Amino acid sequence: MSALKDLKFYATQPHNCSYLEDKQAITLFMDPDKDLDPALYRHLADIGFRRSGRHIYRPHCQGCNACIPAxxxxxxxxxxxxxxxxxxxxxxxxxxxxxxxxxxxxxxxxxxxxxxxxxxxxxxxxxxxxxxxxxxxxxxxxxxxxxxxxxxxxxxxxxxxxxxxxxxxxxxxxxxxxxxxxxxxxxxxxxxxxxxxxxxxxxxxxxxxxxxxxxxxxxxxxxxxxxxxxxxxxxx
The missing domain is CATH 3.40.630.30 (Gcn5-related N-acetyltransferase (GNAT))
Structure with missing residues (x-):
C-alpha cells in the first residue's frame, strides 16, 4: 500500500454546496490514475474519504467543517x-x-x-x-x-x-x-x-x-x- 504522503490529491475550485444553502464547497480528490487496492481504500475510509464512482474524495472547505464522516x-x-x-x-x-x-x-x-x-x-x-x-x-x-x-x-x-x-x-x-x-x-x-x-x-x-x-x-x-x-x- 502506498503511503499517503506519496499520493497526489487535487482540490476543486469553490462551487455551490449541495447540502447547505449560501455555502461554497471545495472537494479534495485522490489522483484518479492511482489504482485503488483494498488496503489503500480501507486506510482512506478510516480518515474520512468516500467513494463516488471511480473517484475518492473528501470535503476540503475553507472555514466550514459541517461534513463529518460517520x-x-x-x-x-x-x-x-x-x-x-x-x-x-x-x-x-x-x-x-x-x-x-x-x-x-x-x-x-x-x-x-x-x-x-x-x-x-x-x-x-x-x-x-x-x-x-x-x-x-x-x-x-x-x-x-x-x-x-x-x-x-x-x-x-x-x-x-x-x-x-x-x-x-x-x-x-x-x-x-x-x-x-x-x-x-x-x-x-x-x-x-x-x-x-x-x-x-x-x-x-x-x-x-x-x-x-x-x-x-x-x-x-x-x-x-x-x-x-x-x-x-x-x-x-
Missing part, C-alpha cells in the same frame, strides 16, 4: 423500539447479493427514485450515463444488495466491502412502497446486521451534516463514531 460500530448498536418494529414489518423482504453491473430493472428503479425523491437535486434528471458512471463498473469490492418484495425489486443498497467493515455508498428504492415500509431506514438497519454477520466492525454511512435534513438522519444510529480533528469520537 460510522456505526455495529457490535455496540442496539436497535431502538422503532427499529425493531421496522424489522418486523419488513421480514417478508428477501435480500440477494449481486455484482455491481447494469441491468434494466435496477436502472428503472434508480430512475424512478431520482425522479420522485430528488427533483431538486444535482442528480435530476436521471440518465443512463449518470447511472453507469456513479454505480456501475465500480471496483471489485462493490456489490448490490437487492431487496425483493413478492419477487419485485423495491430497493438497492450499493455497498463497498472493506477489510474492517461495509461502506454504504448509495441506496435507492421504490418511493411508493417506502411510504409504508421506510425502505431507506430499513436498508441501513439491514446493512448493520449484515456487517455483524460478516464479522466486521463498522458500517460507514458517509457524511453526517447536522443542519442538512437529508443527512441529519444518520445520528439516530447510535452509538455513532464521527471523525473530528483527525480522531474518531463516539456519540452515544
Amino acid at each position: 460510522r456505526v460500530v455495529v457490535n455496540l448498536f442496539e436497535p431502538k423500539r422503532n427499529h425493531r418494529k421496522l424489522f418486523r414489518k419488513n421480514q417478508d423482504i428477501v435480500v440477494t447479493r449481486s455484482e455491481a453491473e447494469y441491468d434494466d430493472e435496477t436502472y428503472q428503479l434508480y430512475k424512478k427514485y431520482i425522479s420522485t425523491q430528488h427533483r431538486d437535486g444535482d442528480m435530476y434528471p436521471p440518465s443512463m450515463e449518470q447511472f453507469q458512471s456513479f454505480l456501475v463498473g465500480s471496483p471489485e469490492f462493490c456489490c448490490y444488495y437487492k431487496f425483493w418484495l413478492d419477487e419485485k425489486l423495491v430497493a438497492v443498497a450499493v455497498t463497498d466491502e472493506l477489510a474492517n467493515g461495509l461502506s454504504a455508498i448509495y441506496t435507492f428504492y421504490d418511493p411508493e412502497v417506502s411510504q409504508t415500509r421506510s425502505l431507506g431506514s430499513y436498508c441501513i438497519l439491514w446493512q448493520i446486521e449484515e456487517t455483524k454477520k460478516l464479522g466486521l466492525k463498522y458500517l460507514h454511512l458517509g457524511y453526517w451534516i447536522k443542519d442538512c435534513k437529508k443527512m441529519s438522519y444518520k445520528i439516530q444510529y447510535r452509538p455513532l463514531e464521527v471523525y473530528v480533528n483527525n480522531h474518531w469520537v463516539t456519540l452515544k
Whole structure:
C-alpha cells in the first residue's frame, strides 16, 4: 500500500454546496490514475474519504467543517423500539447479493427514485450515463444488495466491502412502497446486521451534516463514531 504522503490529491475550485444553502464547497480528490487496492481504500475510509464512482474524495472547505464522516460500530448498536418494529414489518423482504453491473430493472428503479425523491437535486434528471458512471463498473469490492418484495425489486443498497467493515455508498428504492415500509431506514438497519454477520466492525454511512435534513438522519444510529480533528469520537 502506498503511503499517503506519496499520493497526489487535487482540490476543486469553490462551487455551490449541495447540502447547505449560501455555502461554497471545495472537494479534495485522490489522483484518479492511482489504482485503488483494498488496503489503500480501507486506510482512506478510516480518515474520512468516500467513494463516488471511480473517484475518492473528501470535503476540503475553507472555514466550514459541517461534513463529518460517520460510522456505526455495529457490535455496540442496539436497535431502538422503532427499529425493531421496522424489522418486523419488513421480514417478508428477501435480500440477494449481486455484482455491481447494469441491468434494466435496477436502472428503472434508480430512475424512478431520482425522479420522485430528488427533483431538486444535482442528480435530476436521471440518465443512463449518470447511472453507469456513479454505480456501475465500480471496483471489485462493490456489490448490490437487492431487496425483493413478492419477487419485485423495491430497493438497492450499493455497498463497498472493506477489510474492517461495509461502506454504504448509495441506496435507492421504490418511493411508493417506502411510504409504508421506510425502505431507506430499513436498508441501513439491514446493512448493520449484515456487517455483524460478516464479522466486521463498522458500517460507514458517509457524511453526517447536522443542519442538512437529508443527512441529519444518520445520528439516530447510535452509538455513532464521527471523525473530528483527525480522531474518531463516539456519540452515544
